[in-house]
Amino acid sequence: MKRRFGGMILDCAFRIMIPFMVLYGLYVLLHGEHTPGGGFQAGGMIAIAIVCVRLILGTQSNLRDLGAKAALWAGVGTFIYLLTGLVCVLRGGNFLEYEYLPFFFQEAAQYHKAGIMLIETGVTVCVAATIVNILDAVIERVDEDDSDD
């Protein structure tokens, strides 16, 4: 969107709400073992916060350059997932066999928690970046159609 979407009220309201949206996304990610939620939902929450910022502020937003790098960040998320699996393979285990991760824990359950947290972080980054990438494609299409009129 070249034009900004909101007026003063939307602007002020979302300045208060967006930090809480990002914080709730991080809570869903980090607390996902005990409660419903996980990497996909956390990525969706964080992506909704970024989408709201870009719609309301338009080109004045500080996040407008994120669209060009969103595909890169999606790759980074996939790389975190793959790296977690490949480190286990290089240290002598199977793919994603968390007991072979290079940590110094006593129990196998702690290895499982750390490994699952790593791959969930990768999924979160990948999902959020992919949704921002789709938003960027949509906005580019709409701006093209606007300039034709």
Next chain:
Amino acid sequence: MQILMVEGVFLILLIVITLSIILNRDLLATVVMFCAFSFCASLLYLIMGAPDVAFTEAVIGVVSTVFFVILLRSVDRWCKK
């Protein structure tokens, strides 16, 4: 028994919303009704004991509704007869 009645109410709501989506000619109203469909489906998943699926449905419903509303700028709002 009460939970079955609530389930029945949500299922009937889903059917009514679907019919209104099919019969409507205003695309913005269709998108808003699609958001309502997503909300009812999410509550139905919650009642049936799948909070994880309900959470995913809520998030994806919001994201897809926002995308459809943005894309309405490049198509006509009213369908031709």
